[in-house]
Amino acid sequence: MSTVYLNGKLVEHPHEVHHHVSPVPQYVAVLGALLVLTGVTFLVSFADLGAASLTVAMFVAVIKASLVVGYFMHLKYDDRFHLFIFLGTIIFVGLFFGFTLFDLASRDAINDEQRTFTRIEEDTNKGQPMKIGIDNDLARRAAYDAKHPAEAPEGH
Amino acid sequence: MSTAHTDAHGGEHNPHLAHHFDTMEQQAGAAKLGMWLFLATEILMFSGLFLAYFVIRMFYPEMVLGAHEHLNKFAGGLNTVVLLVSSWTMAMAVRSAQVGKPNNQADIAKIKAFLAMTFACGGIFMVVKYFEYSAKFAHGMLPGKFYTAHLHGYDIPGLPHIFFGIYFVMTGLHGVHVLVGMALMVWIYLRAVRGDFSRQNYAGVENLGLYWHIVDLVWIFLFPLLYLVK
Known part of the structure; x- marks a missing residue:
């Protein structure tokens, strides 16, 4: 010793x-x-x-x-103390994940119930999968839409 | 450090023992405690990116499902095997140091060989990563406004430009960790050549091992979430 x-x-x-x-x-x-x-x-x-x-x-x-x-x-x-540090970290990751995901998953229901916000649907894809990736370059997107009129979303 | 002397408490002095520690075990314990605290911060940093992945997946499941098919499952699987093997060679390098006799060339050669194998695995991982990234760049599968895959003939449903943002940030930060680990491995290799490591002093190899294993650990979760999950 x-x-x-x-x-x-x-x-x-x-x-x-x-x-x-x-x-x-x-x-x-x-x-x-x-x-x-x-x-x-x-x-x-x-x-x-x-x-x-x-x-x-x-x-x-x-x-x-x-x-x-x-x-x-x-x-x-x-040393058990190292296990304590590791598991302590995992517990904090769990808190981080748990509260964030719970908040995000329940926010819509609370907003609807309390009428906190009015959701604007025009600018969303209304739950439908989008056909192509959104292109932030407006000129490039317009050129693509012109080439593929069938896929072009309304209003662009 | 040049003359053999006894410490203030009468024990035989190990040349690797810093003067502010009483024993090698105490010194190694402090080093390892520090390493575990650092690894805790690493886990917390990566957890933010994993949470971003889960949030996006929760809101836009079709985005992950549509885009992940374009990742190369076999390249990802190969890299998983390479990293797991490298974790084994790293663990063996630590073990070689733990049982190595001081100044024994055969034992030092074993530590060096396992470190070199681990370094080589890290290199293979980065080369595979390079080919994967090159393919993504070539097909315009890039984050945000750089996304141009639809101009290359890929109609990916959902929000692939966001998926590739998550993909590049997660695998990129992980890749940086692999590179840092490889750089540290060169340093530890040179110290092994100098004969620093033996059963009397192996905290350096052991802490490098802990870091390398946490990098492996992150990949164990990244691989199924990004490449495999439906």
Whole structure:
């Protein structure tokens, strides 16, 4: 046990790293698992899962991330304080995502209910997919619209 | 540092121990704590871009669905494999330092070899990225007002000029991180050549490894979200 001093006084439980060396086969196994999971995500993307595809892709990504963080970055064996920093960050990311997405998803309903704003529909695509990318260059857009009259939106 | 001496508390002095630390373990602990705090800020920075992606996806699902088909799934998949392998070689470089005997040329050669392999993987990643970006530039699949893909015969539904904005900012910031990691790898390689790293002192290699793995971690989420998800 090494000795650590603070202001000339002996520190009872100093904050020190302990050495942990993972065996090579474990690293190989983790790499193998990561490659297999990459293959799974890749193959699943060709199957039409609809709304579930995002959930499945994120589920696999979280498993892969856990393997990298736990084994390659040693968090499984490391000082617990580093795990605390990492998970604390993830919690703040969750708050950031949760509140922002909740706000944006519920704003329309609240605006309609309280009649806070009157939405102007003329300048929107009214929920329809747009046929071509919007071109901010007005001259270029006019030239394109002239060439493709069938696709030209009204009013341009 | 030239003469072997004992520290103020009677222990054998490691030449890599800075005078304001008592032990190598304490010094390595401080370095690693600092690195984890930096990685926390990295995660928070990238989370802003991921949130932008999810917000745009929530409001304009047809935009993501229409435009992501034009990304090269195989190039993205190849880069994923390359980065995962590089994470393994990086972890092995750290391990080689952890078990390396001081001033042992064979052990130093192992650290150097794994660092060189990791650097090479970073290089392959950037080369694939270069070809992907070149194809996007050539087809006018660019952000905002630079978007001209419809003049190149691609009618992509939705708002592809916004999708390609998100695509270039996310993959671009990630690519910058890969380049920074490669530059740091040159520095750590030169320190390994100098014989700095062994089981008595490996915090430098370990912290580079932590950085490299977080770059890999970002790509693990970027790849399915941008290239694969329907």
